[in-house]
Amino acid sequence: QKEVEQNSGPLSVPEGAIASLNCTYSDRGSQSFFWYRQYSGKSPELIMFIYSNGDKEDGRFTAQLNKASQYVSLLIRDSQPSDSATYLCAVNPGNTPLVFGKGTRLSVIA
Amino acid sequence: DVKVTQSSRYLVKRTGEKVFLECVQDMDHENMFWYRQDPGLGLRLIYFSYDVKMKEKGDIPEGYSVSREKKERFSLILESASTNQTSMYLCASSLQGVNNGYTFGSGTRLTVV
Numbered sequence: 188q189k190e191v192e193q194n195s196g197p198l199s200v201p202e203g204a205i206a207s208l209n210c211t212y213s214d215r216g217s218q219s220f221f222w223y224r225q226y227s228g229k230s231p232e233l234i235m236f237i238y239s240n241g242d243k244e245d246g247r248f249t250a251q252l253n254k255a256s257q258y259v260s261l262l263i264r265d266s267q268p269s270d271s272a273t274y275l276c277a278v279n280p281g282n283t284p285l286v287f288g289k290g291t292r293l294s295v296i297a
Numbered sequence: 298d299v300k301v302t303q304s305s306r307y308l309v310k311r312t313g314e315k316v317f318l319e320c321v322q323d324m325d326h327e328n329m330f331w332y333r334q335d336p337g338l339g340l341r342l343i344y345f346s347y348d349v350k351m352k353e354k355g356d357i358p359e360g361y362s363v364s365r366e367k368k369e370r371f372s373l374i375l376e377s378a379s380t381n382q383t384s385m386y387l388c389a390s391s392l393q394g395v396n397n398g399y400t401f402g403s404g405t406r407l408t409v410v
Contacts, residue, residue, distance in 0.1 A: 218395045230387055230401040238396055275340070279395045284330060284355070289339035
């Protein structure tokens with residue numbers, strides 16, 4: 188069974204701080220990794236993807252991948268109250284649909 | 298603006314009814330998916346399709362069927378709705394290839410009474 192694990196939270200950070208969201212996965216052959224943001228009552232929205240070891244930056248967001256440790260993370264710099272949402276980690280094992288974690292709820296306190 | 302459109306935002310149906318949930322994408326995506334999302338259970342895959350007239354069972358296909366007669370349209374069918382199928386239903390689509398993420402529709406919140 189391919190699994191993606193996330194801490195459910197809530198993760199509370201003060202406005203302006205760095206929020207660090209973590210995800211581990213069980214399938215060592217996984218090839219690509221995605222982060223989705225989901226506001227309450229809305230559908231998931233893709234914000235980042237990464238497929239090579241290391242860091243990938245896009246604005247205030249940085250995705251980090253360590254395939255040896257089967258670990259992927261999302262850093263949000265200068266966190267804003269509008270970043271408060273549930274963040275879903277998704278993993279592509281290869282020839283099958285994405286496997287989603289259950290998400291981490293982030294709360295940014297003004 | 299590219300889109301995945303789900304026909305209804307809210308739907309209330311009676312137990313035993315046959316329910317159709319429609320999903321249309323305008324991005325010429327090959328792959329389409331149906332998920333349900335429940336508190337504490339996350340996204341659970343019901344059915345998916347990688348091509349027209351092709352369908353594959355996901356993790357929880359029982360009580361559901363699908364139809365994909367055209368590339369842009371993927372329908373989810375609840376053969377005989379039950380109260381435990383009350384949920385948020387999300388349709389998604391993607392291009393082929395492992396580096397392509399999914400684009401989700403806005404969801405249909407189905408209540409079965």
